[in-house]
Amino acid sequence: MTVGTQWVLDWARRSAAVLSQHRTELGDLDRAIGDGDHGENMDRGFTAVMAKLDDVPQDATPSDVLRLIATTLISSVGGAAGPLYGTAYLRASESVADRDRLDSSAIAGLFAAATEGIVQRGKALPGEKTMVDAWTLAVEAALQSAARDEQPVQLLASAADAAEAAAAATEPLVARKGRASYLGERAIGHRDPGAQSTALILRAAADAAVATADD
Amino acid sequence: MTVGTQWVLDWARRSAAVLSQHRTELGDLDRAIGDGDHGENMDRGFTAVMAKLDDVPQDATPSDVLRLIATTLISSVGGAAGPLYGTAYLRASESVADRDRLDSSAIAGLFAAATEGIVQRGKALPGEKTMVDAWTLAVEAALQSAARDEQPVQLLASAADAAEAAAAATEPLVARKGRASYLGERAIGHRDPGAQSTALILRAAADAAVATADD
Amino acid sequence: MKKLINDPRAVTTEYLEGLAAAHPALLRISTHPAFVVRADAPVPGKVAILSGGGSGHEPLHAGFVGAGMLDAAVPGPVFTSPTPDPIVAATKAVDGGAGVLYVVKNYTGDVLNFETAAELASLDGVEVRTVVVNDDVAVRDSLYTAGRRGVAGALVVEKIAGAAAERGDDLDAIVHLCRRVIGLARSMGVAITPPTVPHSGEPSFVLADDEVEFGIGIHGEPGRARTAFAPVDRLVDELLEAILEDRPIAAGSRVLVVLNGMGSTPSSELYIAFRRVAQVLASAGIEIERSLVGSLVTSLDMQGFSITVVPLDDELVRLWDAPVHTAALRWGR
Amino acid sequence: MKKLINDPRAVTTEYLEGLAAAHPALLRISTHPAFVVRADAPVPGKVAILSGGGSGHEPLHAGFVGAGMLDAAVPGPVFTSPTPDPIVAATKAVDGGAGVLYVVKNYTGDVLNFETAAELASLDGVEVRTVVVNDDVAVRDSLYTAGRRGVAGALVVEKIAGAAAERGDDLDAIVHLCRRVIGLARSMGVAITPPTVPHSGEPSFVLADDEVEFGIGIHGEPGRARTAFAPVDRLVDELLEAILEDRPIAAGSRVLVVLNGMGSTPSSELYIAFRRVAQVLASAGIEIERSLVGSLVTSLDMQGFSITVVPLDDELVRLWDAPVHTAALRWGR
């Protein structure tokens, strides 16, 4: 079983829908320990992505679509999340260049590349209460799933589960990167908004796989 | 029966006490249809008067004390009330120049002179929802009382009653002078703070007469 | 009540002390009685311009003391006219022999106290003249009432008077000029939150979340009417309508617009309001020749703004453009 | 939420339009992408100074565009760094051949977006250098975190950089100078009310009547600690203590003090706070050689203030005093 361009497109559409639905929630999380704009930023970014998806040519590869998402996010999100998510999709795009279909190990590699991009740009380590926490656990889950030879649908579900758990696990942490780091101890008890948006986006990826995977 | 310098001194002390007690109430009245400072202004003024009363020489006449109150109010109250009350006490002082004791008709004349001073400075007519309303009715009551040959204690009680009634009677009026005039119809239902402070001051005059009158 | 102050009764004094500490080259203060004069006062042979009134409108008036504008400012307690004594003291401190002009905002308290001060100063041999600013069109029926209030138009009168004095005009000429400006200037304001007077600690009025005070004054007194909250463009439209109805301005005229914040209005919102003013006046064929956007004639921490429109001619443009160097307004030097 | 705006998503655009309407001789704007450049940009042969960041801090940065300060400002959405595209567009609009300096406040978003913009502009042949301002001492442990924030110190860096560019310094020299100023500048702030972001409509935090946010940032992010409300003198004392503890200043030193309002703080209260700053520094033997009091680096409608202290030498005094002509800062012309 593999996923292809339709999966990436559906993933993007579902991401846009879920981020729009959770705009206020993400804003509230960011208001508690940041500046309150994360929901707005992500919604603006994926609304811009949506506007571009209709023009994607028939023969676009997954890599093409991921690159389009990357450049659109970079030029529309702003803030910290814009360059970080932008870089993530850019690296994801590069990691699957020239492939039409993605199997489990390609997907795990895509996530790993995305995460590496985020870490390179933002210099955050896991445990510093950022989106890196969610991406890192998701990558681990994906690699393990691929090693167990599970199908993309299963792999993506495990990755999403892991990201959700990781987002929840940011709550007791002190932040060491991003705006929440200004708060010191006061960030304890609050979930990191970027980790939460990552969890939402990775759940969208899993749902998209169910809807679009050939088997 | 007459009243003298002790009456003026006691009147001033009682005015200071009652205005300090009612500072917030007068401020609230002024907040509703003015700028909220009338309680503060009157309290500041009579506190300044109090500070000067101890230095009043033994042989001071009622006129001397009234002049001291006038100049102190002029130089400490500010706002509209400062010059108006200041002028009132100044004219009151002039009206009893060179008298040691004041009988009923002198007191009625004193109030009439005070009221004339206020009207001359402020150009307000009775019924325009200002302190003039309270002074005017008090003067009328005082003149009638004097005409009935009543004693100062009685005269002052009638004047105070009239001022209180007049203050209450400002409530349904539209204001034509002072800050409340900016409100048009919106001033209806609110009592004029200056009329209310006049009522308090005239009640203090009556109480002071009870306490200090020789009979 | 939370305010960034110490003793509520010391706000005026402490404000003056802060002003003096920040602008030693510009001005000198006296705290008892309270007044501010420009550093080089008295300027011999120059007419001195003096203004004042209750505190709480900062930077008006003390922030306008300096070359090209006010020689002296006399702040009373918050929202309360000063008494005559400090006015007289300030008058004597700035009189350079050519007389002193009082610029008074039209409130009973201010008018009466400045009137008394003028009498006293005259007794002491100072030539004093007074102009009363009454630019607020929110107040109607002015024939039978205390009359229109003076609001942000006072700033314009002070700037023009200061420039005229600086170029050497005599007292009569400046009085005449000021009366001309007062005849031209029209203002009106709106508030979305009340101010809170320090010594009372209570908001001066209470507004619901969907209400505004329309035709607001600058002392927390309620406005002409309580109306529905609306986008700022609509508020601007209504203010301009009232202003232009009161004194119509012909297409082709040139005007000065002061878009004035009421104290706690963010600068960005003032510019958003100004944008609409520019649109409306442009569509009426009125040219904004000069403009000033800022929180200049305020009402403590009230949120809101006022619009002042003053038709200009070449002389007024020249006087407006003349150098001014004060704490709050500065250009040309 | 009541704000003097129209569509919450249009605030940045409409602000720029208002700014352009008010200052046609000073600046030009582009709304898509959103940026502001001085009217005579590009100035051939002069290093261009560009700054930007999220909106909501007005007049920073757009109000500082003009001769002697910024060549360009790039405002993002409220509290959100701009994306690289408008930064690149503004960069090209102001490059006069001598290179462009980015003055960036130290926030992850700003740093990353300006970084990308610099790469892209370089690809297009523009020489770009970046300085990152991080003056806020409220943030501790900066070694292991996102580091200190950039707050009102940015204004000082922009003024000094603009003056240096105007006198003809080259890009390297200005970078060096800015780094020196950044090494010297220290700030800290306190808030008594939260800001309300237009598109959310909710206050960014909730403070009880007896609480302040101490060590507040300028994006509604909570401060270092929530502490008890106190007279402003005490708040000033604590801010100065933190500032001087972080970078001690010897008695006899000369400094620039910026007493900055957070958006909705009345001007009178800023001066009352400044009064205390002057007292404290005087008693430490530190001379306030220059000062600036005003709401300049704000956080929407937050009430509060920050103090910035920058030790001065003759060169910095000269550059600070050099003429500047922008919407929000003007002197010397």
Ligand SMILES: Nc1ncnc2c1ncn2[C@@H]1O[C@H](COP(=O)(O)OP(=O)(O)O)[C@@H](O)[C@H]1O
């Ligand atoms: N250095 C970093 N590395 C990784 N993620 C980061 C970093 N800094 C911030 N983030 C993430 O970005 C999120 C905030 O994004 P957003 O609110 O859109 O931007 P901003 O902080 O500029 O307002 C945080 O919740 C965090 O997950």
Ligand SMILES: Nc1ncnc2c1ncn2[C@@H]1O[C@H](COP(=O)(O)OP(=O)(O)O)[C@@H](O)[C@H]1O
């Ligand atoms: N023209 C006037 N004639 C008589 N009384 C007046 C006049 N204007 C105002 N007042 C009185 O002054 C009172 C307000 O005094 P106060 O609040 O101390 O001064 P201000 O209005 O300057 O704040 C009003 O309630 C009214 O009774």
Ligand SMILES: [Mg+2]
């Ligand atoms: Mg954020």
Ligand SMILES: [Mg+2]
């Ligand atoms: Mg009053």
Ligand SMILES: [Mg+2]
């Ligand atoms: Mg008053």
Ligand SMILES: [Mg+2]
């Ligand atoms: Mg942000």
